[in-house]
Amino acid sequence: MEHTIFRVFDDSGVERQPAQAESVARDDTALMDAYSNAVVDVVDAVSPAVVHVQVKSTRGGRSGQGSGSGVIVSPDGLILTNNHVIDGAQSITLAQGDGQHFGARLVGRDPDTDIAVLRAETTERLKFAKLADSKKLRPGQIAIAIGNPLGFQSTVTAGIISAVGRSLRAENGRLIDDVIQTDAALNPGNSGGPLVNSSGHVIGINTATIMGAQGLCFAVASNTAEYVLTQILSHGRVRRGVMGIVAEHVVLPQRIRHALHLTQAGAIGIRSVQANGPADAAGLKAGDIMIALDGVAIAGVDDVSRVLDAKHINQKVIATVLRSGEKLEYAIVPEERG
Known part of the structure; x- marks a missing residue:
């Protein structure tokens, strides 16, 4: 019987002994387990705050249906999502991962940043996610996207922050500043859902992908989303x-x-x-x-x-x-x- 012998070398080209190679393998496994556990913990904590946003709308005299994602950011039911998800909405319905459904009303929207604020029509205190300080983000940090791509509820993808401080053109033609670029996979239906860090805090609101490109996905930074939320609650719109x-x-x-x-x-x-x-x-x-x-x-x-x-x-x-x-x-x- 032939035996295959695997040889392991360190960065300087020196061959490791079998015991050393086995130790390296165990360390790599431990690192991957730690990464997996971190993602699982974040998903367990944040998923109850993620909702599927279902919209009945009218555009150009035609009725239609659409959907996206959203994230609950206060226990009384304030929700952040994308403006393009609810644009033209006649009625909005929210669905949680546990099967609960309830209506929502539009509190305000800001096409310039593609952010909209909804209020869940329920008397229940809801699970919510906290917003992070996006100014502290650095490329290479873990980024986890949770949403409902293509209607598949509570879908999770993970990657890293590829870049910060990007600009992205909104549907109304204005540039959205301070956009986060990530390689966490996004698809239609992820729009409005949260991009989350390893602490389970929302660092961005997923908004767009570059069609035909892999790994080019974008989210509006949480600081921008929080500013829009505060302005809408104070003035009903964002005055700038x-x-x-x-x-x-x-x-x-x-x-x-x-x-x-x-x-x-x-x-x-x-x-x-x-x-x-x-x-x-x-x-x-x-x-x-x-x-x-x-x-x-x-x-x-x-x-x-x-x-x-x-x-x-x-x-x-x-x-x-x-x-x-x-x-x-x-x-x-x-x-x-x-």
Whole structure:
């Protein structure tokens, strides 16, 4: 009888002895078991807060049906989902994994971020998921998507965060900033469901995939979703001031942070300035790096939206920017977004 002998080498090319090879195999198995257990624990904790959103709608005079996912974020039944899931809805029904069904009403929606807020029509206290601080996310972290792709309820996929600070164009043509890219597989029906970290907290609301590409899936960051939720509960809609810039997240080099005594790791880089807009009138230019607005540190693009809320519309705010290594300040009067 012939025996196959497997030889194992370490990173430096030195052959491991059988006992060492067996130990390495056990360590690898333990790591995979730990990963699996972490995903299982998260799914057990979050799945009761995930709902299947079923919609009867009318578009262009035609009646239709659609579906997506949503996540309960408060025990009294507030639910985050995608605007495109409920757009044109005449009636909304929610289904939980345990078979319960109840109606829902639309509290408010924000097409600019593709986020909508629903209220479950039930007197029961519901299981809910907590929102994470998406500014703390780093590429390579575990990302778990839970939803109802193609109608298959409570489907789970797992992967990693591929990138943060992406921009994605919403259905109304506006750019959604601070979008998370993940390789956790998403399909039609996942829209509106949660993207969750290894602690079981929601880091994003799944919103889109790139058709024809594998592993290019996107979620609206939880900080953006939380901002929209707060605005809708306060005003019934999201009122925003705008400066007339296109910007993206940038990492601040350590030497600049040290020289300027900055505690933030990132800022926003201005890619272009709208002609005759507030930023243009104030003197901002493409290539400027904005580190603060109205005295608030700007570590990412979502921070700008939170600063430019309703009370700052048509009111002077001070933008602190870096230009050619020099720190400058400009007075900007934001306009209300139309």
